[in-house]
Amino acid sequence: MDSLSLRQLRYFVALAEEGGFGRAAEAVHVTQPALSQQIRALEESLGARLVERLPREVLLTPAGHEVLGRARHILSEVGELAQAVRWREGLARRLNLGVIPTVAPYLLPLALTRIRSRDLTMELRVREAQTERLVEELRRGRLDAAVMALPLPAPGLVARPIATDRFLLAGSRSRLAAMAAGAEALRPKALTPDQLLLLDEGHCLADQALEVCGLSSRRQVDLGASSLSTLVGLVAEGYGVTLLPELAVRMESAAAPQLALLRFAAPEPARELALVRRESSSDTGWMEELGALLEEAAAELIDGARADHARVA
Structure with missing residues (x-):
């Protein structure tokens, strides 16, 4: 498995919460192609399809729901680490x-x-x-x-x-x-x-x-x-x-x-x-x-x- 990045996890959480690539890209202040590329890289790293790409929205697959919960937990822990230092x-x-x-x-x-x-x-x-x-x-x-x-x-x-x-x-x-x-x-x-x-x-x-x-x-x-x-x-x-x-x-x-x-x-x-x-x-x-x-x-x-x-x- 290729290494995962916090950026990929943040982008995936934004995509899950916003329900679309365009809105998610705006939420994390990147272009839509850049966000889409990172989501595909995350899927390739995990060896699983995380989202269903529909014309006007995206839906999480069962694997996507599993990853979403764990991604939120990881990002929360990273936030706690940064806070402890601050x-x-x-x-x-x-x-x-x-x-x-x-x-x-x-x-x-x-x-x-x-x-x-x-x-x-x-x-x-x-x-x-x-x-x-x-x-x-x-x-x-x-x-x-x-x-x-x-x-x-x-x-x-x-x-x-x-x-x-x-x-x-x-x-x-x-x-x-x-x-x-x-x-x-x-x-x-x-x-x-x-x-x-x-x-x-x-x-x-x-x-x-x-x-x-x-x-x-x-x-x-x-x-x-x-x-x-x-x-x-x-x-x-x-x-x-x-x-x-x-x-x-x-x-x-x-x-x-x-x-x-x-x-x-x-x-x-x-x-x-x-x-x-x-x-x-x-x-x-x-x-x-x-x-x-x-x-x-x-x-x-x-x-x-x-x-x-x-x-x-």
């Missing part, structure tokens, strides 16, 4: 960090300033994506760690808590004033699907909002949005209400001066944010160090929100 002296060299979209624009500016001041030579690579995508990239070794909401969404992960981020009710001043006057204690379960605007499906914040409000489904006419800023703009103009995390309060309030906020009665609904890594990855103390920096940045934002906004709208 982190041998703690938080240094390069950081591949993922962050969910309802945290990234608020936490990152403060957090990255602290990380940079800790080590100006560090190369920072930040990936903003929804939880499912971050977990997949953690699993593949493309991320060292990710900031997301608990509970852990998959096995094989460990978490370092960084913040308890409470939810406030956000809406127009007139709408929230009427809601505050109509109840002695505002509770999430008093909201109905007709009132509540949510992020698009796939955002964990949308699922959390449904859960804390005791709702099993979205409204029939759903004005879901792809970003928290879009939701804030809608509710500030009177289009329903939404739940706004304390982490986002200062930035979103500044962007929408007409926005009103109302605190819920105790116990206030909240999400738990954490720094997450693979259980199998090497930890020489960097996770605690990074977690402490993120915790410090989150505390500044959350403490500010709690100081600025009392229970009244």
Whole structure:
């Protein structure tokens, strides 16, 4: 058997995931002929046909499925090796960090300033994506760690808590004033699907909002949005209400001066944010160090929100 290469394995995994030579070539930043040549070389080395080449797609053969699982494992191990070397002296060299979209624009500016001041030579690579995508990239070794909401969404992960981020009710001043006057204690379960605007499906914040409000489904006419800023703009103009995390309060309030906020009665609904890594990855103390920096940045934002906004709208 001719020697295999990591390049061939990476190209094959990309082909299996993308389902076509053109898309796979784009994903790994090579030409389609170059990728096709490496796949054929891999097949020749293994002495087995790995893919069925159809006009518009490729399908894995039984041998291809076997190779795919082993290739992913090999590439993951290589990623672990590289990570162990990078982190041998703690938080240094390069950081591949993922962050969910309802945290990234608020936490990152403060957090990255602290990380940079800790080590100006560090190369920072930040990936903003929804939880499912971050977990997949953690699993593949493309991320060292990710900031997301608990509970852990998959096995094989460990978490370092960084913040308890409470939810406030956000809406127009007139709408929230009427809601505050109509109840002695505002509770999430008093909201109905007709009132509540949510992020698009796939955002964990949308699922959390449904859960804390005791709702099993979205409204029939759903004005879901792809970003928290879009939701804030809608509710500030009177289009329903939404739940706004304390982490986002200062930035979103500044962007929408007409926005009103109302605190819920105790116990206030909240999400738990954490720094997450693979259980199998090497930890020489960097996770605690990074977690402490993120915790410090989150505390500044959350403490500010709690100081600025009392229970009244």
